[in-house]
Amino acid sequence: MTRLTITKTPKVYVGGAFIRSESARTFPLRDAAGNFFANIPQCTRKDLRNAVEAAAKAGPGWAKRTPYNRGQIIYRLAEMLEARKADMADALRLGAAATSPRNGKARGRARPLSKSAAAREITATIDRLIHYAGWADKYEQVLGNVNPVASPHFNFTVTEPMGIIGLLAPEEAPLLALVSLIAPAITAGNTVVALASTAQPYPAILLGEMLATSDLPGGVVNLLTGFRKELVPTFATHTHLRAIAGVASAEERKQLKLAAADSVKRVKLTPAEEPVDWFSDKVEGVYEIRAHVEFKTIWHPIGA
Amino acid sequence: MATLTTEKSSHPTPRASGRPVPGLIFGDLWEYDPAPETADPKLKARYDLFIGGKFVAPASGKYFDSINPGNEKKLADIAHANAADVDAAYRAALQAYDGAWGKMAGRDRAKYIYRIARLLQDRAREFAVAETMDGGKPIKESRDFDVPMAAAHFFYHAGWADKLDYVAPGRRAAPLGVVGQVIPWNFPLLMLAWKIAPALAMGNCVVIKPAETTSITALKLAEIFQDAGLPPGVVNIVTGFGDTGAAVMTHPIAAKVAFTGSTEVGKIIMRSLAGTEKKMTMELGGKAANIVFDDAPLDQAVEGIVNGIFFNQGHVCCAGSRLLVQESVAADVLAKLKHRIEVLRVGDPLDKNTDVGAINSKEQLATIQRLVASGVKEGATLFQSPCKLPVRGYYFRPTIFSNVSMSHRIAREEIFGPVLSVLTFRTLEEAVEKANNTAYGLSAGVWTDKGSRILKLSTELKAGVVWANTFNKFDPASPFGGYKESGFGREGGRQGLFDYCKLA
Numbered sequence: 001m002t003r004l005t006i007t008k009t010p011k012v013y014v015g016g017a018f019i020r021s022e023s024a025r026t027f028p029l030r031d032a033a034g035n036f037f038a039n040i041p042q043c044t045r046k047d048l049r050n051a052v053e054a055a056a057k058a059g060p061g062w063a064k065r066t067p068y069n070r071g072q073i074i075y076r077l078a079e080m081l082e083a084r085k086a087d088m089a090d091a092l093r094l095g096a097a098a099t100s101p102r103n104g105k106a107r108g109r110a111r112p113l114s115k116s117a118a119a120r121e122i123t124a125t126i127d128r129l130i131h132y133a134g135w136a137d138k139y140e141q142v143l144g145n146v147n148p149v150a151s152p153h154f155n156f157t158v159t160e161p162m163g164i165i166g167l168l169a170p171e172e173a174p175l176l177a178l179v180s181l182i183a184p185a186i187t188a189g190n191t192v193v194a195l196a197s198t199a200q201p202y203p204a205i206l207l208g209e210m211l212a213t214s215d216l217p218g219g220v221v222n223l224l225t226g227f228r229k230e231l232v233p234t235f236a237t238h239t240h241l242r243a244i245a246g247v248a249s250a251e252e253r254k255q256l257k258l259a260a261a262d263s264v265k266r267v268k269l270t271p272a273e274e275p276v277d278w279f280s281d282k283v284e285g286v287y288e289i290r291a292h293v294e295f296k297t298i299w300h301p302i303g304a
Numbered sequence: 305m306a307t308l309t310t311e312k313s314s315h316p317t318p319r320a321s322g323r324p325v326p327g328l329i330f331g332d333l334w335e336y337d338p339a340p341e342t343a344d345p346k347l348k349a350r351y352d353l354f355i356g357g358k359f360v361a362p363a364s365g366k367y368f369d370s371i372n373p374g375n376e377k378k379l380a381d382i383a384h385a386n387a388a389d390v391d392a393a394y395r396a397a398l399q400a401y402d403g404a405w406g407k408m409a410g411r412d413r414a415k416y417i418y419r420i421a422r423l424l425q426d427r428a429r430e431f432a433v434a435e436t437m438d439g440g441k442p443i444k445e446s447r448d449f450d451v452p453m454a455a456a457h458f459f460y461h462a463g464w465a466d467k468l469d470y471v472a473p474g475r476r477a478a479p480l481g482v483v484g485q486v487i488p489w490n491f492p493l494l495m496l497a498w499k500i501a502p503a504l505a506m507g508n509c510v511v512i513k514p515a516e517t518t519s520i521t522a523l524k525l526a527e528i529f530q531d532a533g534l535p536p537g538v539v540n541i542v543t544g545f546g547d548t549g550a551a552v553m554t555h556p557i558a559a560k561v562a563f564t565g566s567t568e569v570g571k572i573i574m575r576s577l578a579g580t581e582k583k584m585t586m587e588l589g590g591k592a593a594n595i596v597f598d599d600a601p602l603d604q605a606v607e608g609i610v611n612g613i614f615f616n617q618g619h620v621c622c623a624g625s626r627l628l629v630q631e632s633v634a635a636d637v638l639a640k641l642k643h644r645i646e647v648l649r650v651g652d653p654l655d656k657n658t659d660v661g662a663i664n665s666k667e668q669l670a671t672i673q674r675l676v677a678s679g680v681k682e683g684a685t686l687f688q689s690p691c692k693l694p695v696r697g698y699y700f701r702p703t704i705f706s707n708v709s710m711s712h713r714i715a716r717e718e719i720f721g722p723v724l725s726v727l728t729f730r731t732l733e734e735a736v737e738k739a740n741n742t743a744y745g746l747s748a749g750v751w752t753d754k755g756s757r758i759l760k761l762s763t764e765l766k767a768g769v770v771w772a773n774t775f776n777k778f779d780p781a782s783p784f785g786g787y788k789e790s791g792f793g794r795e796g797g798r799q800g801l802f803d804y805c806k807l808a
Contacts, residue, residue, distance in 0.1 A: 142473060147797050149779035150456065157783050157799060160763075242788070254579045261574035263743075264567070264586065264789040271581075287475065287807060295799050297783050298762045300772045 016218015357536025
């Protein structure tokens with residue numbers, strides 16, 4: 001007799017805890033063959049606000065960690081992913097669920113990912129994390145300056161995290177793109193609230209489990225699953241989000257930029273209609289970190 | 305803190321003559337004779353638009369008056385550019401970008417920008433007088449700060465033009481194309497330099513609109529562009545009101561727009577560009593906290609506070625408009641401040657002795673009056689310098705509000721005038737909390753003798769510029785710009801160059 005397996009209840013990772021949506025709503029995730037796989041939390045505006053609150057609490061502590069410590073924690077996250085490559089490959093190979101990212105309704109057929117394609121996305125993700133782990137204690141030296149002013153002052157420019165950053169992951173590359181957005185933001189000491197791919201949310205559910213075991217303080221990364229149409233307006237208007245980044249459609253970009261003006265939010269959005277090669281090293285590096293910092297310039301007189 | 309040494313009073317000892325003791329030794333001993341700056345500002349009766357290297361009349365044929373706020377006399381007619389003029393300016397800029405300027409080697413671009421710096425230095429006094437007449441700022445400020453600093457911005461940025469490879473290590477920096485810029489009236493020539501110099505250094509061409517009350521030095525600088533042989537269309541200057549500014553910000557050719565001005569207008573611009581992919585930088589308002597701890601050298605701090613809020617009549621986005629003073633020294637600091645502002649000389653901006661000049665416009669004077677009235681109404685204690693004000697022109701007495709609470713409008717809203725709100729604190733944590741409790745985040749000041757406390761505060765204060773034991777210092781090599789609703793992007797230094805290029 002074969003053993004009946006225990007199926008996992010997918011929960012999102014918010015504030016260091018695994019939660020269902022406060023609304024108790026879910027949407028079904030089907031595997032590539034169209035069979036029911038699991039119910040995914042359909043996070044609400046309230047879940048988003050709660051996540052922002054968790055990110056706000058974690059913010060000061062994370063920003064005050066030493067860059068060396070932040071680097072080690074991000075490295076540890078890569079270790080966790082490396083150790084669970086097989087699980088993650090299965091998650092990626094569920095394929096693009098046959099649901100619309102806008103409203104969760106069934107549409108079309110899913111495309112399963114090949115084994116090698118899944119493995120490629122995972123190794124690229126691990127390497128991306130290692131890349132940013134190394135930047136944690138270096139970007140300041142590349143981005144900051146001592147400024148030679150024409151007066152007797154010591155003048156220097158340093159970077160500081162912006163605060164809480166809202167991230168919108170694209171539908172494709174559900175692990176690699178999500179991590180490519182999160183990594184530079186947290187390397188710089190920000191905390192994030194990220195909306196995972198709607199069509200392929202399961203890799204984000206697993207990523208949450210890896211974040212939880214990576215020494216990353218709870219609340220630094222908060223992952224939501226759900227529908228963009230429902231959540232993007234709150235990403236746009238929430239005044240505690242100091243910046244919005246990620247991938248968005250033309251309509252979403254306009255909506256986000258309009259509302260961003262109300263609190264002078266920083267906006268760095270990649271058009272969804274232009275394909276991004278997430279495997280390229282062009283999408284990683286110190287200038288991605290730079291997009292998530294503020295510059296502060298300090299003056300002090302030089303004298304006895 | 306108790307010490308063994310005898311405390312010295314900062315007041316002079318009574319003199320035998322029986323004369324009453326003045327608050328400050330030089331306070332009332334003699335009257336100053338007028339000392340007007342007499343250099344010729346070489347103004348024209350009429351200023352046209354500067355498009356494609358030539359001065360051209362506006363399409364509408366309309367002009368408006370530029371008024372000297374120091375005496376309300378008309379200085380010149382200024383062209384009012386409409387959308388067609390702005391379009392012509394963008395076309396000229398694009399032509400220059402696709403042509404001479406875009407193809408020019410960086411080291412040649414540098415030479416043109418160096419020339420501009422040098423020619424401006426040559427005509428520094430003339431520009432200073434024009435700036436003071438047009439904007440109302442004291443001649444000592446336009447002469448010693450605005451004009452030399454504007455020249456310094458061109459000189460500094462000129463040297464970057466052939467060093468683009470060092471802007472972003474590991475990546476190649478390329479110009480954006482044509483950039484649209486709108487600047488305010490508080491530092492007309494200096495803001496022009498802040499905007500144009502980095503844009504040109506990085507290889508862009510420019511369409512820029514000065515503020516309607518202060519267009520003259522921009523168009524005088526256009527004369528220098530001609531003298532320098534700057535290729536036609538590299539910089540185009542369109543003058544006018546909000547409608548002209550909107551046309552500059554929303555023109556389809558603009559690859560990037562840069563705005564310095566109020567947070568309110570900044571938000572309107574952001575909304576108007578929401579449907580576009582234009583790059584933006586915003587340098588907006590501020591409500592800076594200037595924090596004085598009990599161990600600070602108080603006399604020095606008082607000078608810094610005065611400079612922080614009364615420099616340029618307080619028409620400074622980074623002005624130290626909220627004084628946070630530690631409770632134990634609050635009375636002392638307030639008394640010193642009152643003495644100090646009583647001897648600030650308010651009046652004719654062209655007088656070399658003038659400390660505080662004219663308010664830039666009638667409208668701005670009304671705004672200041674309205675906010676000061678709200679301060680009185682909400683229960684803060686008003687103190688104003690009893691100085692005499694000129695009969696004609698727009699003037700406002702240096703003003704200090706004490707007993708201000710965080711909820712008062714004068715503690716939250718940008719007044720943009722010579723009005724200081726004084727609040728107190730007991731602990732460092734309270735100072736940080738109060739300083740950061742604002743939608744703005746442009747600048748902050750800290751006064752203390754303790755180095756570790758300066759570094760702690762400079763980390764905790766959410767502001768783009770922190771002045772420790774100094775205030776209102778600027779330099780082309782020093783990045784300037786805000787956190788939160790004070791805007792985004794930086795101007796000056798290596799950081800400022802990023803906002804005028806794209807990384808290949």
